[in-house]
């Protein structure tokens with residue numbers, strides 16, 4: 039199989055940077071594309087990180103402009119987010135930004151799409167009363183639903199709370215997830231990045247799936263084969 043060409047939206051984020059590093063260092067992947075929103079980030083990725091970069095702000099760009107940036111790639115990973123930058127940007131980045139990237143993939147003929155969503159985003163009863171997080175989960179849940187009704191070969195990854203960068207390589211088997219404890223579940227950033235990499239390499243067991251990601255005691259290989 040020829041090396042996969044992957045574009046990463048949200049490349050400058052904690053998960054995004056770790057992911058680009060993994061893709062760059064694996065012979066299964068061609069030089070990845072970092073999609074970022076500032077010129078100094080383009081300069082960093084091209085000159086210091088040694089990957090390709092595109093200055094494409096998903097908030098202000100049209101779906102056609104995003105399509106032009108990702109055309110020719112085999113897969114797009116969406117790991118962008120407004121963070122704690124106010125409710126308006128949650129809607130223009132996490133929700134509409136994500137939907138525009140989905141439309142761009144459809145327009146550019148990029149079939150494979152992997153998104154970093156959030157654990158139990160579909161469960162309104164879980165998040166409705168979580169202080170300061172209601173709008174965030176509305177955006178994640180709604181974006182996930184758009185993705186499921188798209189024509190893309192999608193995988194929706196739903197990590198628990200993101201913790202320190204260092205990976206454990208260990209995941210919680212799905213049949214051992216206790217829904218009542220969801221608010222307590224976490225996963226390290228590097229493990230999310232590693233799982234995205236494995237998702238891209240194993241479309242056979244990940245396409246069309248929504249996969250909760252939390253640290254546990256099962257190896258990544260056996261976790262992915264159990265899906």
Ligand SMILES: NC(=O)c1ccc[n+]([C@@H]2O[C@H](COP(=O)([O-])OP(=O)(O)OC[C@H]3O[C@@H](n4cnc5c(N)ncnc54)[C@H](OP(=O)(O)O)[C@@H]3O)[C@@H](O)[C@H]2O)c1
Nearest residue numbers: 048050051052053075095096097118119121154156199200
């Ligand atoms: N934090 C948690 O506990 C948690 C839990 C579950 C899921 N998640 C989700 O996991 C994903 C990755 O998280 P993370 O911690 O790696 O996020 P992060 O560090 O906040 O990175 C998000 C990236 O998105 C980029 N971005 C924001 N607006 C953009 C725009 N208009 N155009 C292009 N890029 C834009 C940011 O760019 P700048 O660098 O320029 O700001 C940043 O690099 C996010 O979707 C997040 O919602 C987070």
